[in-house]
Amino acid sequence: MRLHVADHPLISHKLSVLRDKDTPQATFRELVDELVTLLAYEATRDVRTEPREVITPVAATIGTHMADPKPIVVPVLRAGLGMLGGMMKLLPTAEVGFLGLKRDEETLQAITYANRLPDDLSGRQCFVLDPMLATGGTLAATIDYLFERGAHDVTCICLIAAPEGIELVEKHVGDRADVTVVVAAVDERLNEKAYIVPGLGDAGDRLYGLT
Template sequence: MTEHLTVVKHPLVQHKLTLMREKDTSTASFRRLLREISLLLAYEITREMELTSKWIETPLQEMKAPILEGKKLALVSILRAGNGLLDGILELIPAARVGFIGLYRDPETLKPVQYYCKVPAELEDRLVIVVDPMLATGNSSVAAIDLLKEKGAKNIRFLCLLAAPEGVARMKEAHPDVPVVTAALDERLNDHGYIVPGLGDAGDRMFGTK
């Protein structure tokens, strides 16, 4: 992937995102829609995965057929909201390795504080897809990718549901080599660091918490 930001305009993605934005959408529906939309976004972010070929036998004859090359890709969820994107992606790529990075945003500084990190081995040989529904200030995403690069990751992509211009700019400044795939680029951040018009707090809406 060459472009830093890809907005997936597919009609099903946009339709499902609209349903998720609506404030009256139930927790169960929000969770289901997030799983469905994550599968569609995963299709886009994996479009340029490298292929090799191997000889197989169909019921009719032998053939040389394409197959994914290299080690299984790694999905890394930024806790806790990133977990909502994992289900859909794992339906598409069930053999993927999965890692977790725990970050919370300090309400005063809006800066990320790390509290957990467990990721697959040999990241340098894997495509690493980092998932978090919201790219808001970009601070958590940048911190997570800093951590993954320290652990050897070289081929990283970032998948989110919504992005704010501020977050995209922050990511491009800190990690210009990491493509971002999202369903929408919204208008701005408000004074509390929330994406506007957005859809509220994705974690709260997904898990039914406040």
């Protein structure tokens, strides 16, 4: 597994405003959108392309075109939906699938409750959107779900991560080079309730205002 922490001053600035408990909901949504676009730029460095002839006003040249099959973007419900707009700004031709997983608050294990994905993902590059990498169980289960359906490689985009979650996912996927995790920051730890510290609160609640 490859871990990429996107160390950029604009990312750090936007993340700091997200963390602030007094940031209004509308501002929070807008910043998530902007931050995901910046993270997506880093996450798509290895997106597959193919050469294609382009006729400019001056001459013919060889340009670059997105290769088939197109990537698929997979927001993990519900908080991952808040990241979708920022991702699609960078990959407007990608397809979108949805995966619903929730954490059992007693066992901390991920439970699948919704699936709107193709049964066959053979050869597909998958980009998973989930704002919080906390215990790592949800992300590990999502990665398994996609590879079981034939995904070519999986890149996970998260706003923040806890060291415990990163460690679990690393152990789960081993030394697979086809798994990448891109985050804006790695925080200090998880608390006794498995919340990221210092974190930014519940991303879903701050995006949508519902419990």
